[in-house]
Amino acid sequence: MSRIGFIGLGVMGTPMAAHLAAAGHEVRGFDLNAGALAKLVAAGGRAAAAVPDAVSGAEVVITMLPDHPQVEQVVLAPGGVLDHAGRGTLLADMSTIRPETSIEVAKAGADKGIRVLDAPVSGGQAGAEQAALSIMAGGDAADFAAVKPVFDVLGTTVVHVGPHGAGQVVKAANQLVVGGIYGLVAEAIVLLEASGVDAGTGLDVLAGGLAGSRVLELKRTSMVAREFRPGFRIDLHHKDMGIALAAARQSGVALPMTGLVAQLVAAGRAMGYGSLDHSALLKVIEELSGRSPQEA
Template identity: 90%
Template sequence: MSRIGFIGLGVMGTPMAAHLAGAGHEVSGFDLNAEALAKLTAAGGQAAADVADAVGDAEVVITMLPDHPQVAQVVLAPGGILDHVRPATLLVDMSTIRPETSIEVAKAGADKGIRVLDAPVSGGQAGAEQAALSIMAGGDAADFLAAKPVFDVLGTTVVHVGPHGAGQVVKAANQLVVGGIYGLVAEAIVLLEASGVDAATGLDVLAGGLAGSRILELKRTSMVAREFRPGFRIDLHHKDMGIALAAARQSGVALPMTGLVAQLVAAARARGHGSLDHSALLKVVEELSGRSLQEA
């Protein structure tokens, strides 16, 4: 069992830290939200007073933060994680951020003798709560093997995908595919309903054929019912699509479908749907088609 410092106890981080504590790891967590700290304590972890308190004695440090500015602040800034952990500590950033920030963190860690992995996750809040996340890790293979017992507590698909930053690139690819499928399912619903066909029945057929997907499996019923309770918010997917487009520009490739999906996500956010589940792309497609909106 490891001593784990866990920074970032949001809707994903709280259940992840709780699973680690439940598996017997000694987990010391920190977040600015007192309620999140109380949940970790109830799950068997310890509430740290600050970042330094959480990570000072840790063998493994996990960060689960909203975006690259928060990661840079918590990890790289004076008084941050790298100023308080011991040499040879394994720092695992499980946030979804820009690949270049992950590479910057890895270089800064190496300068201080800290091992670093970028290991973003897919599966949303439900995956975190069910310990069924997909984890895509970038960094040294030996460090991945050292972290794998921790990853295995949190996820069912755990893969080393390449060097530093590779985890973030794979996550960007994941998000562009997920966004694209949501957009197409939304269009299918609009087409079916506008044609007088029962959308629920039509999607049942699609889910059993070549068009079948995990999204159709999990979300077709709630989408037809216009239930958009957030499992993964539009606001976060908007951020992720920006990461995908920036990665494409840096790599010198054209991703036209990704650009279109990014605009649909941006439109959903601009229409005030940022706090809804990303399946709420249906609301944007309905509006483009002149269909009356059905509120969640």
């Protein structure tokens, strides 16, 4: 069993840290939200008073933060993770951030003898709660092998995808595909309903054929019912689409469909839907089609 410092106990981090504690690891978690700390303690973990308290003596440090500014502040800034982690500590940043930030963190860690992986996840809140995440890790293969037993507690698909930053690129690809599927499912619902066809029945058929997807499997019923309780907010998907577009520019490739999906996500945010689940792209398509969005 490992001593794990876990920083970032949001809707994803809290159940992830709880799973690690339940598996027998010694988990010391830190978050600015006192309620999140209380949940970790109730799950068998310990509450840390600050970042240094969470990191000191840890063999593995996991960060699960909203975006690259928070990662830079928690990890790179004076008094952060790299200032307090011991040599040989393994830092797994499971946030979804820019690949270049992950590479910067890895270089800074190496200067202090700290091993670093970028290991973003897919699966949303439900995947975190069910310990069924997909984890895509970038960094040294030996470091991945060392921490894989910890990752296996959190996910069902755990893969080393390449060097530092590769995990973030794979996550960007994941998000552009997921966003695109949501947009197309939304269009299918609008077309079916406008044509007088029961959307639920129509999507049941699609889910059993070549058009079937995890999105259709998990979300078709709630989308038809206009239930958009967030499992993954449009605000966060907007951030992720920006990462995908920036990665495309850096790689010198054209991703026209990604650009369109990014605009749909941005439109949803501009329409005031940022706090809703990303399946609320349906509301965007309805408005573009002149159909009054239906409320949950």
